[in-house]
Amino acid sequence: MNRRHSTVLGLALAGVLALSACGGGDPLDEEGGEEATGGGGGEEALVIGSANFPENVLLAEIYAAALGDAGVPVETNLNIGNREAYMLGLEDGSIDLIPEYTGNLTLYLNEAAEETESEAVYAELQESLPDNLTVLDMAEAEDKDSVVVTRETADELGLVAIGDLAPHAPNLVLGGPSEWRDRYTGVPGLKEVYGLEFSSFRPLDAGSTLTVEALLNGQIDAANIFTTDPAIAQNDFVVLEDPEALFAAQNVVPLISTEKVTPQIEEVLNNVSANLTTENLTDMMVQVQDTDPAEVAREFVDAL
Amino acid sequence: MIATIWAWLTDPANWSGAGSIPDQTLEHLRLSFIALVVAALIAIPIGLYVGHTGRGRVVLVNIVSAFRAIPSLGVLFIAALLLLPRLKGELAFELPSLIVLVLLGMPPILSGVYAGIQQVDPAARDAARGMGMTGQQRLWRVEVPCALPLIFSGLRSSMLQIIATATIAAVVGLGGLGRFLIDGQANRKYDEMAGGAILVAVLALLVDLVFAALQRFAVSPGLAPAARR
Structure with a gap:
């Protein structure tokens, strides 16, 4: 009995140590560390991430398809997790670009954010962004919490x-x-x-x-x-209606590492945003239920 | 990091009210015990039958290994999606998790009981037969008491696995210590996450100690490891 016991105790202690070791590190290091290992010709690929829900995955696929067509080397690292998780990935460079939503991103960056109307939220977002992050044009498409x-x-x-x-x-x-x-x-x-x-x-x-x-x-x-x-x-x-505008405007917007922005990338993504509406996004969401998001994204980008 | 985990663990606000540490610990224990009891009710009779009669040994060994390969999280999601529309109230959340925990808890009990009965000293078995005991009498008066140490070890390892895995119930919205892991991660509170993990480990150890004490009372002193030689 004693021997069994010390084994159990040992295993449990090892577990506790391993867990507390994890707690100190960066959770993205293990899974999200899909480094861009040379997208050919020495040019580093732009890594596009996404949050862990279907629409964000679809948007990331749309960015990837549009940028790929324009000849920008891209890699995807989808379904990372929630904002709390993937923002760390943008910080440490394991991802470079992710589809975001104006309101929630602003609140994440600045807890005191007050604006709720689209343009005002976008302006407030620009102010709240740290230097190493940039948002390009926002789309009309809006996906709010409700x-x-x-x-x-x-x-x-x-x-x-x-x-x-x-x-x-x-x-x-x-x-x-x-x-x-x-x-x-x-x-x-x-x-x-x-x-x-x-x-x-x-x-x-x-x-x-x-x-x-x-x-x-x-x-x-x-x-x-x-x-x-x-x-x-x-x-x-x-x-249910939200007359007090607790849920701020949530226009789709590309969030990108400032150092990765090029005029070409900017033009391509701004063109995507200009064509993205709440209606066509909802339509695509219906399609995504039984079609690969990459295919739905392909169709949308081809029609641009 | 250690300091913030300690601060989380000792914060009085985390020790009272709904969703507090005692609250989630009780919920965790409740789920775990229900799962253990159901797993034991299914696995012990089967283990006794196979151990006593020697029938179906190959099948049992294969089933036990197959069960060990079941991916808990996958089963949980399938069960949740299938059962959620068909059940009302709390049961719809609890049953999928219980199914997973029972499936997970059965193999160690099965092998413990089966191996325990199987390894009873043939001399003891022959003596019992020689005294004119019936099959039932031999099973309950000789084989089971002799097999108790292994039966207990099966129950204990089953309990450990169930307690450790019951954390995944939080993924489908149930309470338990897994809430701290899932909610802590979602809210970027790594102290809460690590604190929850430590609580699970501590709980598993404490429950194992209780089982060890029970085993000491239940098993005949003649079978204690020290007396065996």
């Missing part, structure tokens, strides 16, 4: 705007991504701006089937779903 309920719930409780939830919230469960727990445009903001105190918050994957299923089946009553998510139309969900 609070969504089922048609049934909306009718039953007479919900039109987020604020209408206030008297009912103590009996309701809110579902959303884990980062909503601490993010201002999440549980804290809903409480501060609309006075919503949900009976509980259930952390689920961002924009995932899990969230949609849980909302459909009543395990959660209100959910954070992105406005371009095809599930909203498919399930007749109701997007």
